[in-house]
Amino acid sequence: MTDRRDDLLRQAYAYALEHGLADLSLRPLAAAIGSSPRVLLFLFGSKDGLVRELLARARADELALLDRVRGGGLAEVAEAVWSWLAAPEHRALLTLWLEGYSRSLLAPDGPWADFARAAVQDWLDILADAQPSSDTVEAEAERTLVLAVLRGALLDLLATGDVERTSRAVRTIMAEYGQT
Amino acid sequence: MTDRRDDLLRQAYAYALEHGLADLSLRPLAAAIGSSPRVLLFLFGSKDGLVRELLARARADELALLDRVRGGGLAEVAEAVWSWLAAPEHRALLTLWLEGYSRSLLAPDGPWADFARAAVQDWLDILADAQPSSDTVEAEAERTLVLAVLRGALLDLLATGDVERTSRAVRTIMAEYGQT
DNA sequence: CCTCCACTGAAACGAGTGTTTCAGTAGGAT
DNA sequence: ATCCTACTGAAACACTCGTTTCAGTGGAGG
Numbered sequence: 001m002t003d004r005r006d007d008l009l010r011q012a013y014a015y016a017l018e019h020g021l022a023d024l025s026l027r028p029l030a031a032a033i034g035s036s037p038r039v040l041l042f043l044f045g046s047k048d049g050l051v052r053e054l055l056a057r058a059r060a061d062e063l064a065l066l067d068r069v070r071g072g073g074l075a076e077v078a079e080a081v082w083s084w085l086a087a088p089e090h091r092a093l094l095t096l097w098l099e100g101y102s103r104s105l106l107a108p109d110g111p112w113a114d115f116a117r118a119a120v121q122d123w124l125d126i127l128a129d130a131q132p133s134s135d136t137v138e139a140e141a142e143r144t145l146v147l148a149v150l151r152g153a154l155l156d157l158l159a160t161g162d163v164e165r166t167s168r169a170v171r172t173i174m175a176e177y178g179q180t
Numbered sequence: 181m182t183d184r185r186d187d188l189l190r191q192a193y194a195y196a197l198e199h200g201l202a203d204l205s206l207r208p209l210a211a212a213i214g215s216s217p218r219v220l221l222f223l224f225g226s227k228d229g230l231v232r233e234l235l236a237r238a239r240a241d242e243l244a245l246l247d248r249v250r251g252g253g254l255a256e257v258a259e260a261v262w263s264w265l266a267a268p269e270h271r272a273l274l275t276l277w278l279e280g281y282s283r284s285l286l287a288p289d290g291p292w293a294d295f296a297r298a299a300v301q302d303w304l305d306i307l308a309d310a311q312p313s314s315d316t317v318e319a320e321a322e323r324t325l326v327l328a329v330l331r332g333a334l335l336d337l338l339a340t341g342d343v344e345r346t347s348r349a350v351r352t353i354m355a356e357y358g359q360t
Numbered sequence: 361c362c363t364c365c366a367c368t369g370a371a372a373c374g375a376g377t378g379t380t381t382c383a384g385t386a387g388g389a390t
Numbered sequence: 391a392t393c394c395t396a397c398t399g400a401a402a403c404a405c406t407c408g409t410t411t412c413a414g415t416g417g418a419g420g
Contacts, residue, residue, distance in 0.1 A: 004397095020286040022202060025377065037378080039398060047378060095285050102282040105275050105338050106200040116339035137348070144336065144349035151335050152328030158285050159296035168317070169324035176356065184367095205407065217408080219368060227408060 005043050008035055009053060016054050017092040021099055024051070051111040055100055059118070061093060066126050075174050077130040078146050082170045085154050086163050095158060123147050149173050185223050188215055189233055196234050197272040200279055204231070231291040235280055241273060242299070246306050255354050257310040258326050262350045265334050266343050275338060303327050329353050 011033035016024060026037040026047060044050040069080040084090060097119075104115035127143035128134040134143070153166045160166075191213040196204060206217040206227060224230040249260040264270060277299075284295035307323035308314040314323070333346045340346075 022283065022286070026379095027376080036399070038380095038400085041379065042397070095282070098282045099286065101335070101339070102275070102278045103202065106202070106279065116335075120336055120339045138352075140345060141348035141352045144333070144345050145329065145352050148329050148332030148336060148346070148349055149325065150332065152330065152332030153324070155281070155296075155331050155335070156300055156324065156328060159281070159300045165320060165324050166328070168321035169328055172318075172321045172325050173353070206409095207406080216369070218370085218410095221409065222367070 008033060008040070008043065009050075009057070012040075012050065013054055013057050017096055021051060021054065021096065022103070048111045055111060055115060058093065058097060058100065059115075062097070062119070063122070066122065070126070070129065072130065073132075074127060074130045074143065074146060077127065078150060078170070078174055081150055082153070082167070085150065086157060086167060091158070094154060098155070098158065120147070146173075188213060188220070188223065189230075189237070192220075192230065193234055193237050197276055201231060201234065201276065202279060202283070228291045235291060235295060238273065238276060238280065239295075239298070242277070242302070246302065250306070250309065252310065253312075254307060254310045254323065254326060257307065258330060258350070258354055261330055262333070262347070265330065266337060266347060271338070274334060278335070278338065300327070326353075 012029060015029055015032050026040055030036050030040055040050060041047075044053060065081070065084055069077050069084070071077075072080075085094065100112055101116045101119060104112035104117075107113070124143055124147060127146055128139070131139050131143060133139060149170060153170050156169075157163065157166045192209060195209055195212050206220055210216050210220055220230060221227070224233060245261070245264055249257050249264070251257075252260075265274065280292055281296045281299060284292040284297075287293070304323055304327060307326055308319070311319050311323060313319060329350060333350050336349075337343065337346045
């Protein structure tokens with residue numbers, strides 16, 4: 001009966017996207033997805049176990065994107081990533097992502113551990129693949145810059161919702177710097 | 181006896197910098213700063229009132245920085261801001277800042293409300309002042325880009341602690357784009 | 361001296377937390 | 391039919407939370 005487990009995890013994930021992870025608690029969650037605290041603890045061991053699986057799912061969504069944008073130069077990859085980041089249907093996921101990121105900075109233990117560091121490294125690796133020669137200091141600075149622009153523009157977008165202005169900023173640097 | 185109040189607020193601020201605001205609670209805080217929950221509630225009305233004052237203090241620190249970097253072109257301002265962001269002694273404050281930012285995205289009510297939006301607007305205004313002609317679409321995109329780089333590089337720095345790589349990324353775009 | 365009032369310690373309140381205990385129930389294997 | 395195992399509902403446990411109640415304390419003003 002791992003169907004039920006997967007089903008509950010999927011529903012819990014949807015619930016977390018709406019309500020955030022910061023003050024997630026078992027009883028309201030269980031009530032919302034038609035289960036009980038008892039069953040959630042039985043299936044996932046503990047609340048931290050559940051949260052870990054939720055974060056793993058968020059990371060899986062992220063890695064799925066990475067595969068989709070592979071290939072092409074730095075500019076193409078960045079453009080593809082940005083259009084994904086800017087899509088309204090990903091807003092909730094990205095807010096959740098940022099929450100995990102900021103939380104993992106202050107609490108190196110717990111379920112969040114290492115979330116931020118991994119999030120940086122995953123992306124830098126992908127961007128390195130898109131560079132013709134990625135082993136120079138300049139190339140490293142360049143992909144760090146591209147990543148910073150994407151992340152910074154995302155922060156702006158999440159706060160203001162201004163897709164056009166942030167997209168213009170991203171396109172500005174792509175035109176200037178992303179050619180390779 | 182507003183001395184005592186100011187003193188407690190100052191100590192509570194230091195405590196929040198160390199432990200974060202996410203799971204701040206009155207009893208441990210009071211014990212750490214030599215007070216009691218009763219007194220904190222008496223002086224600040226409620227926990228939310230206290231948190232609001234703590235966030236106001238964080239914002240005041242931010243605005244103090246803004247005044248200090250005013251004057252000069254976009255590149256000079258950005259350079260000054262970055263050297264402030266990269267300073268190790270500001271790491272705790274910036275982690276707290278990011279926490280407030282991410283939290284305000286999901287909870288438009290509560291003490292955090294509007295923190296993220298205000299944080300974006302404050303900085304865009306400052307950057308606009310540093311531009312010779314700030315009313316064109318290009319100028320808006322440019323300062324949005326500069327802000328994104330600073331914020332994105334900050335995210336990277338907070339997660340990895342790699343001052344050199346992130347600083348190189350910031351300097352890279354300043355050399356290319358920040359003139360004037 | 362007495363009164364008033366800003367201030368504070370101790371304890372309790374009611375609600376919510378993750379987790380555990382216990383008593384089952386359902387369903388397949390023997 | 392019996393046994394075993396996987397699963398689940400109800401209730402309790404042992405907290406922690408923000409906040410309130412109540413009984414003071416200490417010092418200034420009359």
